[in-house]
Amino acid sequence: MQRIPIVGGNWKMNTTRATAAALARAVAAANGTQDAVQVAVFPPFPYLIEVASALRGSPIMLGAQDVYFEPDGAFTGEISTSMLRDCGCNWVLVGHSERRHVIGECDDLVNRKVLAAVGAGLNVILCIGETKGQREAGEADAVNERQLRAGLRGVSAAQMKSIVIAYEPVWAIGTGLTATPEDAQAAHKAARAVLAGLFDPSTAQATRIQYGGSMKPGNAANLMTMPDIDGGLIGGASLNAADFSAIVQAAAPH
Numbered sequence: 001m002q003r004i005p006i007v008g009g010n011w012k013m014n015t016t017r018a019t020a021a022a023l024a025r026a027v028a029a030a031n032g033t034q035d036a037v038q039v040a041v042f043p044p045f046p047y048l049i050e051v052a053s054a055l056r057g058s059p060i061m062l063g064a065q066d067v068y069f070e071p072d073g074a075f076t077g078e079i080s081t082s083m084l085r086d087c088g089c090n091w092v093l094v095g096h097s098e099r100r101h102v103i104g105e106c107d108d109l110v111n112r113k114v115l116a117a118v119g120a121g122l123n124v125i126l127c128i129g130e131t132k133g134q135r136e137a138g139e140a141d142a143v144n145e146r147q148l149r150a151g152l153r154g155v156s157a158a159q160m161k162s163i164v165i166a167y168e169p170v171w172a173i174g175t176g177l178t179a180t181p182e183d184a185q186a187a188h189k190a191a192r193a194v195l196a197g198l199f200d201p202s203t204a205q206a207t208r209i210q211y212g213g214s215m216k217p218g219n220a221a222n223l224m225t226m227p228d229i230d231g232g233l234i235g236g237a238s239l240n241a242a243d244f245s246a247i248v249q250a251a252a253p254h
């Protein structure tokens, strides 16, 4: 099964209106003819429209970093799926570890967001990953399995075409610590086995699973050679167009 690699740039709470547009233009210029890898960027909400226009005419896809599950109404501060589509988004991150562990989102909320986003025609990157303590306690696979089962509750095999999984070990995010290619591969293989049980083997084989956590130009190629690693979700290095583009190049099948 040939899976098209996908690389996402999660800009988190960084950039200004001007630097977001400039970064988007630089990413589009560097990756405009890239067709072996899908590329998406995830700017902060206020800059989505600006970035959408900077990306117009390029194959770079646009996503948001979060979404709320209700379609509209009295939910102060929240953003709906239709608002994201209205701003030109096709993608959304759901369940990022910073939302789970800093903001306090639970598995049930993550699941509602996944269902709402897919139901609204958005593509979803569902993020999973264990903390340092959970890894040291030997619970990494169990945590990832729980987050997958809970996050994908009620999702059909057909809807999995719109879902990418990002395995982002929390201890590797923004720390400069990266999972070894072997440890990351083991986690991706275990996640794919969970998908096979939840759906069926061919759905599991077709689902892209990205690695995230201090992926940089210097370590991307080794991670991408692993058979179950289908791209990356990049934080810090996505704020530099040259570094991000080098990672996109490393994800292209050789």
Ligand code: 13P
Binding pocket: 010, 096, 168, 172, 173, 174, 175, 176, 212, 213, 214, 215, 233, 234, 235, 236, 237
């Ligand atoms: P870093 O690449 O900065 O470790 O962040 C990874 C991440 O959280 C992407 O969503």
